[in-house]
Amino acid sequence: MEPLFGEFGKGVREIQMAQHNTAQRSSDPIPPPDKIPISLGINGVETTLRVAPWTTLLDALRDHLELTGTKKGCDHGQCGACTVLVDGRRVNSCLTLAVMKDGAQVTTVEGLATKEALHPLQQAFIDHDAFQCGYCTPGQICSAAGLIAEGKAKSPDQIRELMSGNICRCGAYPNIVAAIQQAMGGKS
Amino acid sequence: MIPFHYARAADVADAVRMISADPSAKFIAGGTNLVDLMKDDVERPSRLIDISRLPLKAIESTADGGLRIGALVPNSDLAYHPLIEQRYPLIASAILAGASAQLRNMASTGGNLLQRTRCAYFYDTVTPCNKREPGSGCSAIGGINRIHAILGASEDCIATHPSDMCVALAALDARVRVTGPTGERTMAFNDFHRLPGNTPQTDTNLQPNEIVTAIELPALGFASNYSYLKIRDRLSYAFALVSIAAALELEGGTIKQARLALGGVAHKPWRNTAAEAALRGQRANAASFARAADLLLRDARGYEHNAFKIELARRGIIRTLTQAAQATPQSQSDKKIR
Numbered sequence: 001m002e003p004l005f006g007e008f009g010k011g012v013r014e015i016q017m018a019q020h021n022t023a024q025r026s027s028d029p030i031p032p033p034d035k036i037p038i039s040l041g042i043n044g045v046e047t048t049l050r051v052a053p054w055t056t057l058l059d060a061l062r063d064h065l066e067l068t069g070t071k072k073g074c075d076h077g078q079c080g081a082c083t084v085l086v087d088g089r090r091v092n093s094c095l096t097l098a099v100m101k102d103g104a105q106v107t108t109v110e111g112l113a114t115k116e117a118l119h120p121l122q123q124a125f126i127d128h129d130a131f132q133c134g135y136c137t138p139g140q141i142c143s144a145a146g147l148i149a150e151g152k153a154k155s156p157d158q159i160r161e162l163m164s165g166n167i168c169r170c171g172a173y174p175n176i177v178a179a180i181q182q183a184m185g186g187k188s
Numbered sequence: 189m190i191p192f193h194y195a196r197a198a199d200v201a202d203a204v205r206m207i208s209a210d211p212s213a214k215f216i217a218g219g220t221n222l223v224d225l226m227k228d229d230v231e232r233p234s235r236l237i238d239i240s241r242l243p244l245k246a247i248e249s250t251a252d253g254g255l256r257i258g259a260l261v262p263n264s265d266l267a268y269h270p271l272i273e274q275r276y277p278l279i280a281s282a283i284l285a286g287a288s289a290q291l292r293n294m295a296s297t298g299g300n301l302l303q304r305t306r307c308a309y310f311y312d313t314v315t316p317c318n319k320r321e322p323g324s325g326c327s328a329i330g331g332i333n334r335i336h337a338i339l340g341a342s343e344d345c346i347a348t349h350p351s352d353m354c355v356a357l358a359a360l361d362a363r364v365r366v367t368g369p370t371g372e373r374t375m376a377f378n379d380f381h382r383l384p385g386n387t388p389q390t391d392t393n394l395q396p397n398e399i400v401t402a403i404e405l406p407a408l409g410f411a412s413n414y415s416y417l418k419i420r421d422r423l424s425y426a427f428a429l430v431s432i433a434a435a436l437e438l439e440g441g442t443i444k445q446a447r448l449a450l451g452g453v454a455h456k457p458w459r460n461t462a463a464e465a466a467l468r469g470q471r472a473n474a475a476s477f478a479r480a481a482d483l484l485l486r487d488a489r490g491y492e493h494n495a496f497k498i499e500l501a502r503r504g505i506i507r508t509l510t511q512a513a514q515a516t517p518q519s520q521s522d523k524k525i526r
């Protein structure tokens with residue numbers, strides 16, 4: 001038991017040392033930092049939680065708060081599936097460190113509808129069949145909500161350009177543009 | 189990501205103190221590039237110093253008729269700011285050609301300058317890369333180098349700088365204001381980024397204990413005759429193969445002053461004042477634009493997969509200068525190139 005366990009531990013240490021020496025960017029190994037208390041307004045509800053510095057807003061939503069409507073696609077800011085609104089602006093929650101947003105208001109797809117009715121974008125996505133598998137849809141809808149709030153898109157070309165941060169691998173783009181036009185109050 | 193500590197800077201002086209005390213720490217503002225690189229283990233800071241709450245978010249006119257842009261102004265706010273739209277539309281156009289609406293909402297002005305190359309070998313920690321691991325070799329020179337540099341590269345690195353905004357800032361003679369332990373200084377934009385030489389691990393001439401606080405623009409914004417043309421593998425949300433910022437000051441059909449900078453072709457936004465000087469006093473037509481393009485690309489060198497960039501850049505320069513001369517700047521939503 002002892003030699004086996006010892007060898008294993010030594011191996012781990014060597015790997016850690018090797019990584020450390022190769023990187024030359026870290027100081028001496030550090031104990032894991034304590035979790036940090038933060039407070040977020042999540043869909044209008046003040047919420048306090050403790051997060052590690054490296055916890056992204058996406059992981060905080062999904063793993064700490066069980067709000068799994070926001071999706072993890074690429075986890076590198078390339079697909080837009082994780083789009084949420086922070087203080088009213090659309091962002092990639094996968095590249096946002098939760099600790100940096102202490103005090104912010106976050107709106108996820110779960111926070112768009114009222115008790116009585118779907119958000120006009122949610123209804124428009126249904127009306128136009130603007131999805132197939134649906135995985136990108138929460139990000140598309142949150143992104144479109146941000147787009148409408150920004151008020152810069154006036155034409156289908158501009159909608160397409162300003163929605164280019166949301167990839168739909170099923171290729172529902174024409175219907176997504178039509179749904180957004182409907183929600184903007186234009187002709188569908 | 190490896191574990192790291194987190195601290196918030198109270199003010200600029202505090203930020204400089206904190207970074208000076210811990211050389212393995214990094215500033216974080218928008219985080220769009222740094223968090224991504226940390227997820228890939230390319231960046232391994234021991235500590236992140238959060239500067240996102242510092243009061244560097246103003247856009248103000250300066251006494252000399254120019255503009256000062258706080259380093260923490262988000263890219264989207266800058267692109268849509270009335271003073272930028274009216275007086276420096278080249279900057280607005282370049283910003284809107286880059287990234288996505290979400291990323292532009294997050295990314296800061298200072299961070300845009302400090303983003304790192306998108307060379308796939310830089311990101312891939314199992315391959316040699318002199319920028320990531322000095323002395324390990326360059327995998328791109330003999331590898332897949334379609335997106336790589338054709339100007340100013342070295343035997344150690346052929347990476348390109350990925351920014352669009354910086355190409356416009358280079359063309360417009362912006363200055364970069366920084367604060368360090370001994371006070372403030374400003375750098376000409378052309379002196380901020382550097383060529384790779386034999387130390388490609390260093391992207392800029394910013395010192396490790398300095399922080400970018402503002403970008404300063406001169407009064408001359410070329411708001412009448414400008415264009416930013418970005419050519420890439422898909423129409424949106426992709427890095428440039430070649431991008432061109434062109435700005436002209438015309439008198440009749442004669443060029444009084446010209447600015448020309450390229451993106452996607454070098455380790456820094458590429459500007460060649462000899463090409464601009466060659467345009468001065470010339471008629472604004474395809475022949476003079478072609479001469480300037482040839483001059484700018486005279487020392488260009490292609491590698492196995494990217495030699496097409498030389499002709500692409502040549503044609504792009506002529507097209508972008510023509511768009512600028514005709515006051516028909518490239519639209520960043522209707523992607524037809526006219």
